[in-house]
Amino acid sequence: MTGWLTTILICLPLAAGLVIWLTPMPKEWVGSLATLVSLIEVGIWIIALERFHFGDSSLQLAQQHTWFRDLGVSWHVGQFGFSLWLVGLTTICGAAASAYAWWAGRERPRAYFGLMLFLTGSVVGVFSAQDLLLFYAFFEAMLIPLYVLIGVWGGPGRLGATIKFVVYTVAGSLLMLAAIVVYGLQQGTFDLTRMHASGNDWLFLGFAIALAIKAPLWPFHGWLLDAYRESPPEISGLLSGVISKVAAYGFLRIAIFQFPQPAHDFRVPILVLASVGLVYGSLLAFRAPDIRGVIAYSSLSQMGLITFGLFAANSLGFDGAVLQMVNHGLLSMTMFLLAGMVERRTSTGEFALLGGMARGRPALATVLMTVGVMALAVPLSSNFAGEFLILAGVLQQQWIWAAIGAGAIVLAAMYMLRLISAVLHRDVGSAVSDAALDLRKGELAIVLPLVAILFVLSAWPDAISGHSFAGNGPLVGAPVAVAK
Amino acid sequence: MIHKPHVDWFALSPSLAMIGAAALLLLVAVFTPKAARRAIAAVVCGAGFTTALVFAIVLDERSKNGAAVIHDAVFRDRWAALGQVLVAGCGVVAVLISYGERMREENIAEYYALLAAAGAGMAFFVQASNLMTLFLGLEWFSIALYVLCAIDIDLVGSLEAGLKYLIIGAVGSATLLYGSALVYGATGQLSFDKIAAAHAQHSSLLVLGLALIIAGLAFKSSAAPFHMWTPDTYQGAPTPVTAFMSSATKVAALLVTYRLLVTGFPANERLWTWAIAGIAIASIAIGNVAALTQRNVKRLLAYSSVSHAGFMLIPIAAASALGGRALVYYLIPYCAMSLGAFAVIAARERELGTPVTLDNLAGFGWERPFLGVSMSIFALGFLGFPVTGGFIGKFYVFAAAYHRGWWWLIVIGAVGSIVSAAYYLAIIRSMFLRDSTELQLAPAGGSPPRELTLHAGVAVCLAVSVGSLIVVQPLIDVARAATRALPF
Secondary structure: HHHHHHHHHHHHHHHHHHHHHOOOOOOHHHHHHHHHHHHHHHHHHHHHHHEEEEEOOOOOEEEEEEEEEEHEEEEEEEEHHHHHHHHHHHHHHHHHHHHHHHHHHHHHHHHHHHHHHHHHHHHHHHHOOOOOHHHHHHHHHHHHHHHHOOOOOOOOHHHHHHHHHHHHHHHHHHHHHHHHHHHHHHOOEEEEEOOOOOOHHHHHHHHHHHHHHHHHOOOOOHHHHHHHHHHHHHHHHHHHHHHHHHHHHHHHHHHOOOOOOHHHHOOOHHEEEEHHHHHHHHHHEEEEEEEHHHHHHHHHHHHHHHHHHHHOHHHHHHHHHHHHHHHHHHHHHHHHHHHHHHHHHHHHOEEOOOOOOOOOOOHHHHHHHHHHHOOOOOOOOHHHHHHHHHHHHHHHOOOHHHHHHHHHHHHHHHHHHHHHHHHHHOOOOOOOOOOOOOOOOHHHHHHHHHHHHHHHHOOOOOOOOOOOOOOOOOHHHHHHHHOO | OOOOOOOHHHHHHHHHHHHHHHHHHHHHHHHHHHHHHHHHHHHHHHHHHHHHHHHHHHHHHHHOOOOHHHHHHEEEOHHHHHHHHHHHHHHHHHHHOOOOOOHHHHHHHHHHHHHHHHHHHHHHHHHEEEEHHHHHHHHHHHHHHHHHOOOOOOOOOHHHHHHHHHHHHHHHHHHHHHHHHHHHHOOOOOOOHHHHOOOOOOOHHHHHHHHHHHHHHHOOOOOOOOOOHHHHHHHHOOOOHHHHHHHHHHHHHHHHHHHHHHHHHHHHHHHHHHHHHHHHHHHHHHHHHHHHOOHHHHHHHHHHHHHHHHHHHHHHHHHHHHHHHHHHHHHHHHHHHHHHHHHHHHHHHHHHHOOOOOOOOOOHHHHOHHHHHHHHHHEEEEEEHOOHHHHHHHHHHHHHHHOOOOOOHHHHHHHHHHHHHHHHHHHHHHHEEEEHHHHHOOOOOOOOOOOOOHHHHHHHHHHHHHHHHHHHHHHHHHHHHHHOOOOO
16 A cells, blocks of 8 residues: 555646546536545645655665666656655645635536646656656646646637747657656666766756746746646646646756756856846836736746755755745645735736725735745744745855845735735725725635644644654765765 | 569558559449439448458567568568558548548549548558569559549549549659659669669669659659649549548558668668658648748648658658657557548548638537537647647658768747747637627538548547557557667
């Protein structure tokens, strides 16, 4: 059973998606069924969490079956500490997205929820794959549901958004395929746990560019704004909360662990790009005219920060990066859902038309305020803990990076407070009518669990930062050794 | 008493089954009542292809040690048998797609007869072991295809398609024949292995002949720059014929090209690997770029097939056992996806009564979810997404190029795939992201009947293309066994 857990986590949503597509069932059932399945998925993840030994640095809950011997490719899935947390993030965000979509009532529900489950399954697959080709297969498979979900259920500018999104991502991922083929054939196997580290700069760049596009890191963020603005809110939440973490995970698992020497050599250029993204993203977020723009650009800046942590290449940085991935994932998901809820009431996200929503809507005001304050990393929040670890880690590289990071955190406070005040305070905006209700029970039921998890993490950030990398296992040992 | 050669009839059985079906179909054309002719002809043709398929599978099983039969004219080995399996399989699906095609009752049986004859020719062609049988096989299936392209005189462009294919195909055949003559002149030999044994690799006559033979075969596999007929012919021919041509002809032409080059010209390997690599690059570049601007979906898929010819030439350029496996494996999902994609086009064409363009596919996916989802899967598979065996095929092709040391072919392939994303995704965009209301169709008395046979054909293609992603190892084992027939 333990060996099957990871496989079940991947296949359950895929199978449920197929069932929804293939069996004739009343449309009303579909949303509830999909939400139920995603909650079961969360339950399975909790079982996996329980059976996971955090003191053990080796691959756990693993399963391996040969796919084709010829080139050493297999179905090899399993969990490390950090990947287990990211799987958890995926299942929780997936459940929230599914529940919100059910509550909001999407058209063509069978197609919609089937694709949503397919997306969840493939993202879990990316985080669990221990075979490079399998990783790539899931990495690509994610794109298909995203393309359709944005393209069919998105806003008026969805066609342009999907084209940009796909052109960027496909360009990156096929270069990654070329890198994977060469790397795997050089090693004679595609099994990540058996592949030796490589010192080839070109291969590293092949991976790094694909991942930088997916994240996105500056200057590969051209697709970001349109995709985040035009998607349905829960898909934006998944994109910025979960899909961007796929890229960060890829940096950690492949670009850094498998290519320690190039990762070391390219550290400064990557840190420069990350800091540009960090500051530039924050500034754009401060200037953005609508809610989604702020969250989208803050996501760009947060990815820069997470990259800081990853390329600090010490355990402080790694721990902080993983914690921050989960924090930002949950926060982003919640923020986008709240943005969706505001847009539902006012049919716009433009700050110029919003304002004064706090009056008479205490639940909305409280939740948005709480989440916003957490997102700006107020001390005692989990976000603060994550950013602190990252800055402490990167400080060991050079003080300048920590200084830039600290500066950007101040900017984060500025744009978040601007968002809160533009939506909740000031004069009542022209798009806000008195008829616009406070958050309904259904909405609260979706958002409050996410906020609760954030509170738990704020109280106990060590749950993640202290349980991602066990000891000085083979994985963490390699890059740290090179960093000396 | 005339001396008769010993003939291994079993080795010829797939061809013979299809010839038999063709002959029977000509009788059907004359002796059956008009009302039942369509059904009877389709059943006979389907039975012919199925018999050929079974024979080819058994032949594959019983030809573990390759051998030349009938005076060095024909091979009996697993490479050829596997090619016959694929050709016959494509034939079966083509019959399923053809059944609902609107065609005049008076030449429906002839249509199926020609289809079976073309299949027989291809089955014979992949067995060829000397330049004479090679040319005979090529002409045999080509002539059948010329007529098939032009058979539907009610279809605008069908005649043009046939004529273009005839003229350019004739140039290709002539090129091949001329090349064969030069090779014969240089070596005095016709059969592949004896050409290799003649040690004439430095003869300029042989080199020129080799170049012409490669060009002649490239016409058939529609590789650039010998692809000029492809878009017009694929567009104008009746869609089931296009489906059959785009799959079976490619199988035959590419398998024979590989076999001829490695058995006949091993000493000139350096030369032809570079030539093939050049053709592959040209095909990938021209096919993908030209497809970008197409609105007609058949034409778009025609250019896509040019680019896939380029992809499948990469393992030939690799000239290794791994390359052989890559080519054979790639062909399996490719045939299924190609047949399936054209089948879906055929369905839409029958619905609308006009050529299918990206614009009038709007909303198709929501109206016909099975066909729409299948088409999306085929398009994504062509693109190399991990939803069909096309993904593993591309991966193997890249692996073969890497083993050759030609990593730049991988880069070119990857860049080509990036470009192709634009037009493959355009198909999905039309079907699902646009609404059928923008078409403003005039209602013409209810929706057309659901065609069970066409749906069955698409289902088979879907099963093969997705299945080949999952059961990779058994297929690779089959491909490995086939490749053992070649001298590596």
